[in-house]
Amino acid sequence: MASSKIVIAFDGHSSCGKSTVAKQLAKELGYIYIDTGAMYRSVTLFAIRNGLAGDGKVDEQGLIKRLDEIKIEFRNNPVTGENETYLNGENVEDEIRQLPVANHVSPVATIREVRKAMVKLQQEMGKNKGIVMDGRDIGTVVFPNAELKIYMTARPEVRAQRRYDELIGKGNQVDFDDILKNVLERDRIDSSREVSPLKQADDALLLDNSDITREEQLNWVLEIVKERLG
C-alpha cells in the first residue's frame, strides 16, 4: 500500500491501547514498530541493577554519569514476529514490565539527560521513515514533522476497567479503585512534568477509543493512513 514511507507518531495516556494499535498498524504497512516506553523502562532497569534506583528513589547524578554504558536495541523474535527489548545484549522484555521497573520509571523519565539520549536514539531509528512509534512526546519532540500524528485517550474508568480485566485474567487479586487511582496518578505525572510533558500536538488527530472496538479503531487509522499516502 505504501509507495513512499512515512513516520507515524502515537502519543497519549497510559493504558489506552497505544501499543496494540501501533503494532497492528506497523504489521499492516510492513513498517518498524518502536515502543519508546520500553526504552525508558530499560534505563530504569539498568539503574535498579546498579544500585542507582530503589525504594522509590533515583540517584539522578549517578545515572547521568553512567548513561553511556547503556545500550538499548530492539531485535525481532522470529517465533512471535514481535520486537523485543535488549539491554546491553540481554533480552529484558519481561523484566521491564515487572513492578520494580514500573515503580521507578516515572522519575527516570523526567531526567533531562535521559530524555536527550533516548530522543537521539529514537530519531536515529526513524531516519529512514517507515516507522510507527508510540510514547508521550513522539509528535511533539521526537518527530515534530511526522506525516501522521495520533493522540490517543479513553475515559479513565474505561482504561482502569481494561487494566483490571487484564490483571484478573492473569490471576492477580486487585482492587478496581486502586487501579483507577493509579491511572489518574500516572495521567497527572505524565501531563504535569516539566520536561516533555504529555500533550496533544496541534496537528495531531484525536482518537478516543472508550466506545469503539479494536477493529473499528484499526480501520479508522488505516483509512487515514491511506488518505495521507495518497
Ligand code: DC
Ligand atoms: O508507555 P509505558 O507505560 O511503557 O511508559 C513507561 C514510562 O515512560 C511512563 O512513565 C511514561 C514514560 N515515557 C515517556 O516519558 N516518554 C515516552 N516517549 C514514552 C514513555
